Amino acid sequence: xxxxxxxxxxxxxxxxxxxxxxxxxxVAIIMDGNGRWAKQxxxxxxxxxxxxxxxxxxxxxxSREIGISILTLYAFSTENWLRPKAEIAALMVLLKRxxxxxxxxxLDNNIRLNAIGQIxxxxxxxxxxxxxxxxxxxxxxxxxxNLALSYGGRAEIVRVVQEIVKETxxxxxxxxxxxxxxITEHLYTRGMRDPDLxxxxxxxxxxxxxxxxxxxxxxxxxxxxxxxxxxxDEYIRILKDFQxxxxxxxxxx
Numbered sequence: 001x002x003x004x005x006x007x008x009x010x011x012x013x014x015x016x017x018x019x020x021x022x023x024x025x026x027v028a029i030i031m032d033g034n035g036r037w038a039k040q041x042x043x044x045x046x047x048x049x050x051x052x053x054x055x056x057x058x059x060x061x062x063s064r065e066i067g068i069s070i071l072t073l074y075a076f077s078t079e080n081w082l083r084p085k086a087e088i089a090a091l092m093v094l095l096k097r098x099x100x101x102x103x104x105x106x107l108d109n110n111i112r113l114n115a116i117g118q119i120x121x122x123x124x125x126x127x128x129x130x131x132x133x134x135x136x137x138x139x140x141x142x143x144x145x146n147l148a149l150s151y152g153g154r155a156e157i158v159r160v161v162q163e164i165v166k167e168t169x170x171x172x173x174x175x176x177x178x179x180x181x182x183i184t185e186h187l188y189t190r191g192m193r194d195p196d197l198x199x200x201x202x203x204x205x206x207x208x209x210x211x212x213x214x215x216x217x218x219x220x221x222x223x224x225x226x227x228x229x230x231x232x233d234e235y236i237r238i239l240k241d242f243q244x245x246x247x248x249x250x251x252x253x
Contacts, residue, residue: 018066018236022243024196026070027063028218030210031056033202033226040226046090051228053098057105060145062232064109066239070144070192074210078118078152092126095149099129103136110142116188117151144192151188153212160186189214197242199235201227219245 031052038048056073063071076091083091099113106113113133122130130149163186167173173182184190195211195218203224207215221238223230 018240019243020066023067023239024219024242025068026072026193026195026197027068027239028072028074028195028198028211028215029059030074030198030200030208031227031230032200032204032208034228036202037226037228045087046094048228049091049094053094055228055230056098057102058232059230059235060102060111061105061109062235064111064143066236068143070146070195072116072146072148072189072195072211074148074151074208076117076149076151077209078150078155079209081121081150092123096126096129099126099133103133106133106137106140106145110140111137112140112142112144113137114144114146115149116146116156117149118155119149121150146189146192148210151210153207153209156188157213183213187213194218196247197221197239199223199238201225201230217247219247 034048034052035045036048037051038045041047059073060071075095080091081088105111113130115130115134119127119130160183164173164178164182168175189211194214194216198207198211198215198218198220200207200220200222203222205222207220211218219242221241223234223238225231225234
């Protein structure tokens, strides 16, 4: 991906003691806790998703301000299709509304939108708005925003295996030449650097079938905060924590 680290003029105003020159290139977030947030307030689960969408706006904007190059958000999993139909329908309406409302924001802030997952399973009207948003932002190179939609890590790996087996049968690939690099080239995230940092909200200690291949060496941070309550300040604190970590990738210092 041809992305640069340039960002809006208010980058320097984020936090005085925050090192904006030592950032994770790629941040991935499992946005969890919308339903529990609503339940705690005796509200419909959809209200939690609506509040969660506001948090998405805040974190996308903050990421762009400070100079994150790639932000990947786990918005809807393959398993989420098993939820009640009414909730799925409401989530699709929210997704469509978000894509429409954030179009100007992405254009104004040089953000390119991308989607990963089984996009073909989304409703036609959602696919149309998604395709339009991706098309009008495709030349933006300030930050890449990946929305993981109808996404599952295992399904992605199965798809990769199927593609490589097909190419092997067609004589395009020698089985003995299959490498991790070849597999990476078949992933939804091909051409992108793997996440440096994986954040999960709501305190759950699992990765929920998210980017199984890509997060092999990602730093992981789990916060008890429910996604609708996740703030810019907490995000900055987590990034500061990342900056204090020593990443050895299995090697000795």
